[in-house]
Amino acid sequence: MASDQPICDGSLSSTDFQNAANAFAEKWKKFNSGLPEWTWIDCSNRLGFAAHGISDGYLSLQNTFIPRSVKEDHDEVNSNDNQEHFDSATLVWNNISDDGDRFDFHVVYSHSYRVPVLYFNAQTSDGQPLNQDEIEKSLPIKSSEMLMESKWTFITQQEHPYLNRPWYMLHPCGTSEWMKLLLVGHSSTNQYLISWFSVVGQVFGLKLPFEMFEKP
């Protein structure tokens, strides 16, 4: 299970997930200084989760504000502007602004789908939890359309596998399909989460600085 082997079917083993999660968190810290950091939440001591791989757990990014102002920007994106410009200046989030919704993101490995799954919860700036309608309204218009059109990507409320509480998640049943296309020919498992987040992050209007895509 060498981590530099190309991924063919778009899926990831649980061991590779942990390695990819580390690589992602490290690069994130390096190129997004000033933003909250992803931390690995170790759950190995939970009943039934020991003795599986290096350290059973998930990646967590807490208290991330998504300012309301950005939401309009996506309306004006030129339709033939396919060239995504990954520029750290387009990063739309910060942890200082207080007039936005506050999101918690967890990246959890699904043993069923063998892919990472994004779980999230959201609160308004004054601490009220957002319901599904409010969340969908608070997302960039483009992604609302994407959610409407695509039967592969949609938000559902599910039980968080480690917290046993209802959380929102982007349904993973199509993830390996589009990851397969995204990873054609050139990727190592360490790059997996970076490529993956470049897609799921878009749902929230989040872009990664292009430096993160460069090989170490």
Added chain:
Amino acid sequence: MVIADESRKAITEMQGGEKEAQRYVWDGAIPLQVHLHDSEVTTLPPPPPALILAPRIGYLPLLSSQLKPFFSGALPPGVDTVWFEYKGLPLKWYIPTGVLFDLLCAEPERPWNLTVHFRGYPGNILIPCDGEDSVKWSYINSLKEAAYIIHGSSKNVMNMSQPDQVELWRSVINGKLETYNRISSKLKLGVMTDDFSEKINPSLKPQHTGNETEPTAPLKASRIPVRLYVWSVDQDFEDLEAVPHFESWDQISYINRPVEINKEGKYLTLHEAVKSILPEFYPNSVNTDNKNEEKVIKVVRIQGIEPKMEIPFSWVVNNLMNPDYFLHVCVYITSAGKGKPIST
């Protein structure tokens, strides 16, 4: 090609491979005595409890069409959102009723006394439920997940025709096993070849009918959908009546991990399957020093029974799985101090 009903039935029986135990599972029901919560009673005298049979493979919110008329006269004005509670614990409606019973009643309680609420939905603990539609989508999502585990793709479920999807769902909630087997066989989710039953009864062996373009032999899946509900009981117990009550969902680990079948042609027993998911409870024969700290598996319960651990896993899966193609397994864990673990 038009197939006469009779031959279609024959094909279905071979493909779906209806088994006696599967019939028992589908017919299984739990007698409930449902009380309306005191805070929602506005009449004197309060309404009597409702007695109702809840199918094992069903889901609690589906009972609301029968319970609501029974209690509606006593309810305060407001919007109804039904949820259930057992000894103060809100019940997760997306877990099949039989699994809840096996998990929460160590010693089966008959009738099972539940409390129903129509107000004050605990949204911080339970996923929202807007009636039958929510339950249906939860079921379909689970089926999709199972299909993905078995096939590496959920397409067979996603591409199911609308009428088939409706009929499949109806068959589950109405307990129509023949319809279920007919529709679900189209999904080609043959989980495992049941070598065991084939050996003792060769007529069960699937045969080619020539009527289908695709092969009818069940696929040999290398991954089997399994959901484990692991409850760690704080104190050791000698018999099930002594098991303390379950107080919070935090006492449970909900483990959704497929059983991987690697070795071709080798029997996999239930013991080996559980061990592959929970190796931590099967320490090597070399004992560690802190023996009293060790936790052991005390009870493995599936569909209300505690099967012998040496029976073939293929038989367990094919006969005892739920209609979402998951095998739901309840496991009680206790410390090894005094009690004797189940067969190893």
